[in-house]
Structure formats: structure tokens, C-alpha cells
Amino acid sequence: MKKIYERTAAILFLASLWIVLLSIFLIKDKEYSENENRYLTTKPDISMEDVSSGKFMDTFETYLNDQFPLRDKWIAFKTDIQRLFGKTDINGTYLGSDGYLFEKWTENDFNLENLQKNIDSIKKFVQINNDKKGTILIVPTSSLPLQDKLPKNAPIFNQNKAFDMIYSNLGRDCEQIDIRPMLDAHKSEYIYYKTDHHWTTLGAYLGYTEWQRQNGNLVELSDYNVTLATSDFKGSLYSKVLNRNSALDEIYIYDKIQQPTYKVEYNFGKTQTDSVYHLERLNEKDKYQVFLNGNFPELTISTDLNNEKHLLIFKDSFANAFIPFLLSDYETIHVIDLRYFKGDLNDYISQNNITEYLFLYNIKNFCEDTSIPMIGSL
């Protein structure tokens, strides 16, 4: 009896190791991991030089890990076990209630000097461009309006501290849109995605409403056709956790019933479309790219309005869901993502007859961004 058992155990153990090894070698390499949003390492070529420098070994180890059979399943299983142990903080992501995931952003992560630098740059930009109407709209991270859904006692950075710094530092030359009370009033609605760090189209709509309200304009929801674009979106925060029973997010599209015709030119006119929505992106993992086709260094929307209003937006990806609401307000809307923009901003501003500008950032991105100082050094 003992003999049979021991033989079985020994053979099973060795066989399982061999099966894994052979499946790594024999199954065709996967090139890209959607969940990780990165290219995977494929089988490296061996060379004497790489072996003696150790580079081959490093690449080879990454290759084995990246091509491990059923890799995502193993990781999901790890998440299962961690949750079984009561962990609500996995891979820098908080597992909140009602299926909400939150970015873990703590006091330790907050970089005061960097924020101050960004504020100073904007101040400088505002002073130089005081002939134009300027606006700044900062979007809180979901953990502020939805703090009731955070795990109990979870340490989190007090975003209000950063908001206070921004709004008290920037003078009257720049209109400040504080959307926190608005979002707080609607916190029971679907204003942030559960599995992604972005705000929903409703959240963006509320932000737009608040901006218009401060300018004396009334926005009515009945002016829009709201359609459900997808109901199985699993966003960036899901990708960090890979929880098996993850919530599925819905993406809605808001079309204004009476809207001017327009065209969108991406990246200095390299490509052109007639819609701000890219429904083909809904077939991909990162479905948030349905808005403006993702992030571009530059894009320009020209409408058939003739109101001489030319807006320039400095933004991060939070603006992508927001910009479609501006279509019926401007003759042209110029959008610059400073993280990728490499051109001459001065020329850009004067050539496009900019009359207004808007800074639209998520608070966390705004605190951590290192490309904003570019505009202060014009």
C-alpha cells in the first residue's frame, strides 16, 4: 500500500513539473497581455554575450513567468486566496463595497513639492494669458465622493488638502470650478466606474453642468439622448486585482439632440473622424477609449458654429468623457495632453486664435504630473 502511494506521489510531482515546462515551450507564445496593458516577453534567442552578461538569464526568467500556462487564472486564484484572508488592499487597490474598487492613495504618496510646482506653473500661465478667459476644473478621485464605500478605516489621502491648495493659490484671473459639492450631492448615483479609476459620463455631465451653472447657463438632461454603449466594461482597477466576481461597468454615451456638425482631427490632422465616440474601441479591453479614441498629444474639434469662441484644453484622460459636452459651445476646441505634446505651445496658441482655455485634470494626476511645468516656462 505504502509503496503504491509513494510511487504515485513521486510521479505526480515530477510529471506536474514537466507538464508545466513543456506547455510553456510548446504552446505558442502570447504576445500581449490586455489585463496588464503590456507586451509579454517571448522566447529569447541565446547568445554567448547575453549569457555571460546575465542578460539572457533575466529575459529567460521573465519569459517563463510571462508565458506561464493559464497565467491570469493563477493570478485570479491568488486574489481569491487573499480575499479569503480578509484582505481589502490588493496590488495598491482597495476593494470597497458594492463592487467598487479604489486607487490606494495615501498620505505617503502625496508629493507636496510637485503639486506646488504645478500650481506655480499654472499661475504663471494665467498671468501671461490674462487676455483670455481661463478656467480650472479639477476632478476628485472616486475615494472622495464615494468615501462611504471604502473599506472601513482604510488609510487614504485627504484630497481636500490638495484642492484647498490649488484653489487658494490660484487667483481670480482664473475661474475655479469646484465640482466637489455637486458630485457629493449625487454620490448615490453612478458617477464613477466601479472597476476603473475614471468618472462615468454622468459624472462628466455633472461636471459640465456645474461649469455652465457658474456661467449662468442651465443644462437640461432632456436635451440629451442617453444610450448604453456597453455593459461589460472591466477597467484599470479590475486589471490590478483580477477578482473573479468583479462588477461589470456600463458605459453611456450622451448625444445632444440639437448639435452642430463637427469633425475631429487627431494629432495635428494626421487622422480625422466625424465622431468623438469610437464605438470600435468597445471591443477592446480598455473600453474607456470609446471617448476620443484614447489619449493623443493634440486634437482639434471644429464645429460649424461661428461664435468666434476657440477653446484650448490642457487635460488628462478624465477630460475625454467631458469634451463631448462642449461640442455645441465652441467653434473650435483644441485639446492638448501635455504628457505627450512635443510642439511649441506659444506658436500653437497664437496660430489658433485661442480665446479661452481650460485646465481639466483629475486631482491625483494633477498632484503627480510632471509635464505641467512645461506651460509655466513659455
Place this chain on the structure above:
Amino acid sequence: MVFSSTVFLFLFLPTFLTIYYICPSKLRNAILFTASLIFYAWEEPIYIFIMLFSTIFDYANGLLIEKSKNNITKRVIVIISVIGNLSILCFFKYSDFFITNINFVCNTNINLLKLVLPVGISFYTFQTMSYTIDVYRKKVSAQKNIINFAAYVTMFPQLVAGPIVRYKTIAKQLNKRQETISGFVYGIRRFIIGLFKKVMIANNIGLLWETIIAGNLDTLPVATAWIGAISFSFQIYFDFSGYSDMAIGLGEMIGFHFLENFDHPYIAKSITEFWRRWHISLSTWFKEYIYIPLGGSRKGMAKQIRNLLIVWGITGFWHGASWNFIFWGLYFGFLLIIEKLFLLKILEKTKPILRHLYTLFFVIISWVIFAFEDMTQIAQYIKAMFGINQAGMFNAETLYLLSNYILLLIICVLLSMEWQKTRLAALLASRAKWVRSYFTMLLFAALFIVSISFLIGDTYNPFLYFRF
């Protein structure tokens, strides 16, 4: 290569075991030697030559000691061997430490060498020294076959992190050993237990420690500081003993029997007992090759105290080229002296629970000294543990961390206890054998699968915002 990696588990290990068992016994030491070289070269191709030098050097020394008829010659050779080994160790491990201190004391400006520490050097130099010294003491005869000796020095199971296998422990097994299927299966079990301890327990409880020390130590409340120190105590135990389990398991898989390296250290009821249970192969080594030659406890109390301080200063220094390790060693030296002088007698009369708490208290504090190389951080942390920083008893984060880790902490406590001698173990052992066997197999399969999921999970590297 480390054991807890995909490349070791799924490429090296199956290939090695298969070739090892296909080949006849005569070739097995050669295969073990070759495999060990590949294992070592995977990480550091260049440093392989230091290890080979060490091998040839002490192989020759061993033979010369045995061959020479003159006692003085023998003595000279053994001294050459010790000096040779210590020079290699000191050069690679301690050069920068000495340079830094010389620069500090003499106000000089000598450049640091910034050498990468060759993996396992602290272990294999101690092993080869044990060999020549034991040949000199006529405890073992010199190894004639250089392949067998090379297999001993480079043996991959214990190469990276011990245990320090003294030559005499496995001298016979090197020349002739009997691999059995029972030994192989026992080896698998030990290996899986070790892997589980390392990747599932140690790495995760280590996250708690890292979270706690990532913040400002001056605002750490008492409870958080203690949770942190306790989690580090568990991390280091499960990490290190897990590694020893894997080493012992791998040894068993190929017919070697290493001595145990850990024996439930956290159930100890005195510091003296703790060190009989913690890193046994190291304390045995120091006892046998330093403490006893210095005279041990046989030459009066004063000499004994001196010897203890020397041994524990060196023990600390062996753990790392930094002052905090020396202090850590001396801290234990002092505690052991106090216990020898009078404390053990008092402890005998106190309740076991108090003895246990006393031991854990000083052991946990010792790990704080061990954890930080920077003295100010040690001071900050210890202040936090005793509330001297006035940061309060606990805060919301304490509660949050507890809610996230309480289960893991409980499991750590349970796994630190000695279950083998309990009634539960006896009960399980009395059940029908085949049920036990297959239940055990399932259990180990589960542990293995969980470990792999954590191993693979750690390589998960989402890159979320940019793609170029």
C-alpha cells in the same frame, strides 16, 4: 537562482531530477556538481570561479593535512586554509564596511569597492573551513575524490542560504548513499512546506511590515509598531526556516540527510533555549569552531563571559557588514550572559507563560535591531513601540491593518507552534494509513498550488496608463 522562482521549479528541478535518476550512481555526484554550477552561474557567471577556487584550495589543504606527518605542518596548513577562507569572505563581504569606518575615524577618503556580494559566500566558506578543521582534528578523513568534494562545496540545495552542512554530517553520504522512494517523497513534502512558508506566509506577512515602515516612524502608534515588529519576526522566521525546509527537502530527494536548522524557536522559554532552536547549524558551527576552542565554559566565569561576547559579536557580524548586526549579536550575548549568571535560575521558578513572554519580548526587540541598518531608525522604532514618540496607542490605520492581516497573523502563530507532539497529531496518526496518505497528498497538492499562484501572482505587473 532561488528556489521560489519559476525557472528553478519548472525548468531546473524537473530536468535535474530526471537526469540524476536516469544516470547510474557513479555519475550522480558529477551531475550534482554540474547542476550546482549551472544553478550558481544563473545568477552570477563570474563568481563561479571564486567558488571553484575555494573548492580546489580546500581539497588540496585537506589532502595535505592528512598526508603530512609533522604536526606543525598540519597546523600551518589548517591555518592557511582558515586564513584563505576568511580573506575571501572578508574581502567580498566586509571591505566596504571597513573602508567606511576607516574613512570616518581617520577622516580619509578611500573609495568604496562596491563589490556585489557573491551569493552564498558566507555559507560555503564556513563549510569548507569545517572540512579542513575536522580533517586536522582527525574527525573525518580527507576526501580523495575531487568530484565528491566539489559536489559537497557547491551543492545547490544548501548553497544560497544554508543550512551550513558540516562536512562530517554528510561525509559518508557523499561517497555512498542510498536514494529511496520514501526519502524522495519526504523530500517533496519538506520542499512544499518550505515553499509555502516562503511565498505564502513570509512574503505576505512581510507586506505588513513594509507597509508599516513605509510611513513616518515618528508618528507610529504603539500598537502599530508592535504589529510591525511581530510581523517582521514572523517574516524572518518563515522566510529563513522555509528556505531551510526547501534545502533539506531537496537534499532528501537525492538521498542526503542534512541536520535540522530550526526547531520551533518561538516556543522557547528562554533566550538560551531560543538559540538552541534558531538557525541551529550556525550556532553549532560557532560553538564547535570558536566557542569551544576559546575554552568555552571550562575556564571560569570571567573567561566564559569573554568567550560569549566574542562569539556573539562575530555571530552578529556574520549576518551582515553593518554595525546594527554587531549590536544585534552583542545584545544576545549580554542576554545569554545574564541568563547564565542568574536569570535562568529565577526563570525556572516562574510560570511558563511568563518565561515565554519574556523570551518573545526580547526576541521581537532584537529583530527591530536586525531590521534597520540605520541606528536612528532603530531608535525611532523602539521609541514608537514604547509610546515615547507620543503618537498614541493606535489609530484607524492600526484597525485597518489588523482587519487585513489578523487571519494571516493567527496562521503564523499556529504554524510557529509544535503540533507534532500534541494529541491531535497522535489522533491523526492513528487513523487508517491509506486515508492519511491520500489526504496528505491532497493537502500537499493544495499547498503547492497555492504557493504557485503566489509565485506567479508576484510577477503580475500591470502597466496601466501608458503604452509605448
